[in-house]
Structures are given as structure tokens and as C-alpha cells.
Amino acid sequence: NAGVMQNPRHLVRRRGQEARLRCSPMKGHSHVYWYRQLPEEGLKFMVYLQKENIIDESGMPKERFSAEFPKEGPSILRIQQVVRGDSAAYFCASSPPGLAARGETQYFGPGTRLLVL
Amino acid sequence: GDSVTQMEGPVTLSEEAFLTINCTYTATGYPSLFWYVQYPGEGLQLLLKATKADDKGSNKGFEATYRKETTSFHLEKGSVQVSDSAVYFCALSLFEYGNKLVFGAGTILRVKS
Numbered sequence: 001n002a003g004v005m006q007n008p009r010h011l012v013r014r015r016g017q018e019a020r021l022r023c024s025p026m027k028g029h030s031h032v033y034w035y036r037q038l039p040e041e042g043l044k045f046m047v048y049l050q051k052e053n054i055i056d057e058s059g060m061p062k063e064r065f066s067a068e069f070p071k072e073g074p075s076i077l078r079i080q081q082v083v084r085g086d087s088a089a090y091f092c093a094s095s096p097p098g099l100a101a102r103g104e105t106q107y108f109g110p111g112t113r114l115l116v117l
Numbered sequence: 118g119d120s121v122t123q124m125e126g127p128v129t130l131s132e133e134a135f136l137t138i139n140c141t142y143t144a145t146g147y148p149s150l151f152w153y154v155q156y157p158g159e160g161l162q163l164l165l166k167a168t169k170a171d172d173k174g175s176n177k178g179f180e181a182t183y184r185k186e187t188t189s190f191h192l193e194k195g196s197v198q199v200s201d202s203a204v205y206f207c208a209l210s211l212f213e214y215g216n217k218l219v220f221g222a223g224t225i226l227r228v229k230s
Contacts, residue, residue: 035220043161059217091160093161102168103168103216105151105166106216111159
């Protein structure tokens with residue numbers, strides 16, 4: 001059973017370009033979370049999605065960032081017009097389907113390291 | 118708001134030494150508590166967890182006990198190995214908030230042979 005997959009693993013963009021980060025959850029999982037890890041810091045929650053629904057986007061910057069988890073295909077985190085401050089590691093995590101259980105374990109992907117020049 | 122505070126690192130130990138990494142939390146509800154480990158260049162792996170007071174999570178010689186009275190979840194290991202060198206994150210989640218994880222800043226552990 002493959003784990004959470006993210007691609008690309010490394011992404012270099014120039015200021016003003018768009019970055020698209022993809023996350024394929026573990027097989028059968030239907031909950032996806034995105035977290036951002038800035039250099040020398042812990043992870044910060046960005047957004048929680050279920051298939052075709054954004055459940056909680058309270059950690060997303062108000063502008064330039066968007067996320068989706070379509071019925072078919074991976075979850076996408078999209079950053080428009082990137083700036084140097086967007087340089088970070090972006091991690092995706094997934095958890096099993098159905099009603100969320102208390103203390104449910106989230107399984108993390110290897111992350112995408114975004115560098116904005 | 119909900120938060121996690123863990124001891125600053127780096128923590129440097131010799132092989133076979135005893136390890137403690139302190140973690141305390143503040144939560145609006147009744148959280149579940151986790152320790153995750155991150156090896157260089159990799160994602161996070163769940164190390165252990167506890168979902169209610171006085172529960173003890175354990176894995177690979179690591180253990181932590183959920184102490185509601187002191188709002189703590191300290192990580193311990195009796196004898197560390199060089200392979201334990203990594204960054205350790207304490208985290209909480211609240212079912213009422215969709216189980217999103219709130220992380221501490223992380224503690225770097227370096228074990229010397």
C-alpha cells in the first residue's frame with residue numbers, strides 16, 4: 001500500500017510565477033490536510049479538504065493561495081504570483097475515510113520544497 | 118488559542134544516554150496528543166500518540182504519558198542511539214476542529230557515538 005505521495009519533491013520558481021503542488025493521499029483515504037513549514041520553524045496548518053469540499057481553510061493566506069481536492073485525481077495546492085516569503089516545505093497528510101475519529105492519525109507525504117528566486 | 122510549547126534544542130546526547138524532551142500544551146477542548154519525528158529531507162512520521170488523560174503512548178523505546186493536570190506530554194527514551202538523531206515535534210489535535218494538527222516548534226536531537 002503506497003504511502004502519501006507528493007510531487008514535485010523540489011520546485012524552483014521565480015517571483016511572480018505560479019506554483020502547483022500535488023498530493024495523492026494513501027489509497028482509500030478521503031481526508032487531506034496541507035501544512036507549511038517555514039525554515040527553522042514547526043509546521044503550520046493551512047487547509048483541510050475532503051473530496052470536492054474545503055472543510056477548513058482558516059490557515060490559508062487570504063490572497064494568492066488556493067486548494068482543491070477533486071473527485072478524481074490528486075489534491076492541488078496552488079500559489080499564484082509567488083514571492084520569496086513563500087519559500088518553504090509544503091507537506092500533505094491524509095487520514096482514513098468516513099466520519100473523522102478523535103485522535104485520528106494523519107499520514108504525511110515527503111513534502112515539496114519550494115524555492116522562490 | 119490552542120498551542121504547543123516544547124523545549125528548545127538542539128539537544129546533544131551521547132549514545133545510551135537518557136532522553137527527555139518536554140512538551141506542554143494549551144487547548145480550548147480535550148485534545149489528542151502526538152509525537153512526530155522528522156529525519157533530514159523527509160516527511161513526518163508518527164512516533165506515538167495518546168487520546169485521553171493518563172494514557173501512555175509508546176513505540177521503538179520512546180514513551181510519553183498524557184498528563185492533564187500539568188497539560189504535558191513529555192517524550193522519554195531510556196537509551197538513545199545515533200539513529201535517533203532527528204527533529205521531534207509535539208502536536209495536538211481537537212476533534213471539534215477537524216483534527217487539524219497544531220505543532221510545537223520542534224526539537225533537534227543529535228546523538229553522538
